[in-house]
Amino acid sequence: MSSCVRIRDLRFRWPGATDLLLDIPQLDIAAGERVMLRGPSGSGKSTLLSLLAGIYAPQQGSIELLQQNLASLSARQRDKLRAHDIGFVFQQFNLLPYLSALDNVLLGSQFSRQRRQRIADSGETLTGAAERLLTELGIVAAIQQQPAHTLSVGQQQRVAVARALLGKPALIIADEPTSALDAERRDEFLQLLFKECEQQQTALLFVTHDASLASHFSRHLELAEINNAHQNHTGESSNV
């Protein structure tokens, strides 16, 4: 199976910090794989995601996304790769409150010609693809037209997922997107997210504090187990 993410000998410290935050000899995510990454608060999960997205650069080591070494790309090329091939779903869904749910999803493809091209290649229109994703995620037509700020948290979360998925990026990075949901709605949401990722062969890197989610994933990583950097917090291991 082809590689989506390949990290080798990554070392990162924040400017001014004395200690390394991350020292990761190896991390691979294959195309279409579903990986959960867990670690305590402050252990460096969000930092790792920012490195993967090419927002920061490690002091040592290599990060490849779709066989492209981020360090060998210009800032502009990294921005493009991110826009084309990574969809983000954050804890705060970053929807524009007065735009409709549908327009929020369409925004996801505005900055990427490749995403628009992939939709065209699959024989759909941009709006048609956005409407289909929203419908599959349980956002019916009437709600698709409502401004995002009038939607429930669970609905906003699904809109954020549709926006991330539109145009078939290779990787979805999800950072604690289920923290506001109760267990039942969380499981239902995960099943929808998995189904959509599987349909379009999108890999998923899902960051959470919640060890009980591990059984849903094809692979479960503890940051402390892949990170050799000395950590001050306890980094208690998973109890699953």
Ligand SMILES: Nc1ncnc2c1ncn2[C@@H]1O[C@H](COP(=O)(O)OP(=O)(O)OP(=O)(O)O)[C@@H](O)[C@H]1O
């Ligand atoms: N922009 C920054 N500049 C300097 N230090 C930072 C910056 N962002 C994060 N850090 C530090 O890096 C460490 C890891 O932070 P990070 O946000 O990656 O952890 P996390 O595992 O995602 O935590 P949480 O689960 O609480 O979101 C923390 O000690 C934090 O203070």
